[in-house]
Amino acid sequence: MPVPDANGINNGVLISMSGLNQNKMINNNAIVQVGPGQTWNDVYTYASAFNKGVAGGRFSPVGVGGLLLGGGLPYFASQVGWACSTVKAYQVVLADSTIVEATATHNSDLFWALKGGSNNFGIVTRFDMETLDVTELYGGDTLYNTASYPAFLNAITEYVSPGGGSEDVKAAILPNIVVTPSTGLVEGSLVAFYNGDNAAPQALAGFNAVANNFTDDTLYSFLSYTNLTNIPAFAARNFRWLFATTAIKVSKDTVALLDKLYTQPVIQALQNVTGCGTTLALQPITKAQLQAAKDAGGDAIDLDPSMGTFISVLINIDWENAADDATVNRFARKFISNVDAAAKEAGLHIPFTYLNDAQSGQEVFQYYGGGSSLPILKRIQRKYDPKGVFQRLENSGFKLPN
Known part of the structure; x- marks a missing residue:
């Protein structure tokens, strides 16, 4: 994980685990x-x-x-x-x-x-x-251009809303708002998943109805599906990288609110940052997931299934130069703060920080249970x-x- 302080030791001993590969x-x-x-x-x-x-x-x-x-x-x-x-x-x-x-x-x-x-x-x-x-899995990667972007956002809202595709426990999505600050280009991308040999799952129908620029959605074996992300881009070490996260309840206005707080502000704040790419991932955490975790014996995270489905929001920024570190980190913290403030005002705030997506300095364990x-x-x-x-x-x- 190429995020600063995530897995390295300064002025200490680093224990390599690479030999424990059995x-x-x-x-x-x-x-x-x-x-x-x-x-x-x-x-x-x-x-x-x-x-x-x-x-x-x-x-x-x-x-x-x-x-x-x-x-x-x-x-x-x-x-x-x-x-x-x-x-x-x-x-x-x-x-x-x-x-x-x-x-x-x-x-x-x-x-x-x-x-x-x-x-x-x-x-x-x-x-x-x-x-x-x-046996088989359905899904893949789909890219949506600027013209299809509003319909893509609507499909996310429909999926996470009560009665939507997220209630099918075999389905999962990873939808992303992709912004290139230097050009102002705003696009959508989706990783879709369905556990089974159904080549047209109803849970994902809303996304499949949106015009796209590219898709490789089809039926895959388990290994061939997981190999879709086994590419160097997802393990690159040649640029600077930042994650930050928060959480927000689902409503008919949630996705539009996140879009408003992210797309234009990130362009304005980071348009002069060299080699900058940004993604906002809207990761559904479903009520079924929280119940399954509890049924498996529970955990330290200990989120109550009664809170229902919510979205774990992940901002992912990469850039080239150390001179831009302060600008990028400042924007990320401001964005998270703005989401939390807007969510509280709208009654949508969820006090949860997913550890694996958190930025250095964010509170994590304080929200467990x-x-x-x-x-x-x-x-x-x-x-x-x-x-x-x-x-x-x-x-x-x-x-x-x-």
Whole structure:
């Protein structure tokens, strides 16, 4: 993950996990034991040889360990919950070098904390994940030009609204507002997903009715679908990169509000930033996903299904020069602040920051469980790391606040 401070150590020791790259099927292929030092493409390639799927990252070049410890948003989310909801056991090296197993019945407090608690408790050296029976998948990438952009936004609203496609647990979307600040070009893009061999799922019909410039939507095998994102662009290290996130409730006005707060302001603020590209991802977190996570035993994130479907908003900016860092970071923070303020005014605010999309300095753990998870996480951290090794010395990522 090429975001500053996400996974690097300044003035400290960096422990490379790349040698922990094992995969092993157990329990009649119902569980795959996954090493953290690999990408999801490695896991998907392995699992597909057994005609199995895994609820991992939506982008194949993403690393295994960080995604799972931050929760993880799989395409199968409405069926299984977070990606971490499918983890049945963790092998963990604690600060005192003890190797322990954490499951729902053994070190169960640590098991709960690792589902969303990030790198605050130890070094996870193996994840045991449930596999999925997957035959075919429908979906792909679609691009919408400026002329189709208003209809694309309407399709998003219809999908996330009550009675819309998001209520079909087999469906998932990743819609993006794509803006090039230097030219003012505004376009839409969509990654569509449907778990099954239905080549015309009703849940996605609203998007398929919008005229597009390009689409490769069709039926795929599990591996061929995940390979759609196994391209260098999703793992590039040749430019500067920023993520920032917030959350907002669904209403008939939500998508239009986000469009208003993003498209023209980002052009005005960043038009002179060299080599700048921006994307606003509107990621539905469905009521079914939250219920599935709870049914799987719960987690430190602990969002209440009664809150219903909402949108996790991700701003993604890349640019070339360090001289523009302050400008880009300032805009991102202002955008998040503006969304939160507008959402509160409209009664749409959701106090949640998805860890894997968060910007340095954003509050994360304070919102877990409506505020109830943080003191529990702190107690668990003190139990398994009483000297605070992973708080003080492993200083990248998001640490539990004092």
